Each structure stands twice: as structure tokens, then as C-alpha cells.
Amino acid sequence: MADLITSYYCVCSQLVLTIAPPITALPRLKTSPFKSRVISHADCVYSLTCARDTFPTILKRDDGIEEYHYVHRCQRCQLPVAYDLEETPSSFTFLYDESCNTKG
Numbered sequence: 001m002a003d004l005i006t007s008y009y010c011v012c013s014q015l016v017l018t019i020a021p022p023i024t025a026l027p028r029l030k031t032s033p034f035k036s037r038v039i040s041h042a043d044c045v046y047s048l049t050c051a052r053d054t055f056p057t058i059l060k061r062d063d064g065i066e067e068y069h070y071v072h073r074c075q076r077c078q079l080p081v082a083y084d085l086e087e088t089p090s091s092f093t094f095l096y097d098e099s100c101n102t103k104g
């Protein structure tokens with residue numbers, strides 16, 4: 001049986017993500033210092049209703065590696081919700097830890 005779609009909201013109560021399976025079932029990106037969840041485009045059904053930055057935010061990790069985050073932001077309050085590591089569409093989108101909640 002297919003997973004039910006779960007809706008997630010920003011702290012400002014804006015709907016930002018609908019997805020199956022629920023994000024608690026998604027693996028964490030082990031190399032990430034942000035405890036990000038991995039949305040595999042092949043394995044998830046999802047809709048991210050955010051505005052994506054045109055330019056990357058460059059974050060330097062403790063190990064010295066720079067990550068380029070193309071950030072998806074809440075359309076109402078601009079808080080970061082998720083990010084891509086590449087400018088062009090790829091196979092994965094990453095969800096910042098505790099960036100959204102099931103309660104609106």
C-alpha cells in the first residue's frame with residue numbers, strides 16, 4: 001500500500017511541503033553537519049511549495065569543505081526549508097533539520 005501524503009508547515013504556518021513517505025522515514029545525510037534529511041526524487045512523491053534562491057549560499061563546514069546551498073525558502077517568512085547542492089535539477093533535495101512541522 002502506498003504511503004499517505006503528509007503535509008508540513010513552516011513555523012509561520014505556511015504550507016511548505018507535502019510528501020510521502022513522512023520525513024521521519026527519510027534517511028539523514030551522514031556527511032552533513034546540518035543533520036539534513038534526504039529527499040530522493042526517485043523514491044519520494046513530494047511537492048515543495050517554496051521559493052528557491054537563484055544564487056547559492058556558501059557554507060563552510062568544520063572540516064573546511066564548502067557547501068553550496070541553493071536554498072528553498074518559505075514564501076511567507078523566507079526561512080530556509082530545504083536546499084539543493086547543484087544549480088541544475090539533480091536526484092536529491094535536502095531538508096534542513098526541524099525546518100518544518102506537521103502542525104500548521
Ligand SMILES: [Zn+2]
Pocket residue numbers: 010011012013014074075076077078079
Ligand atoms: Zn514561514
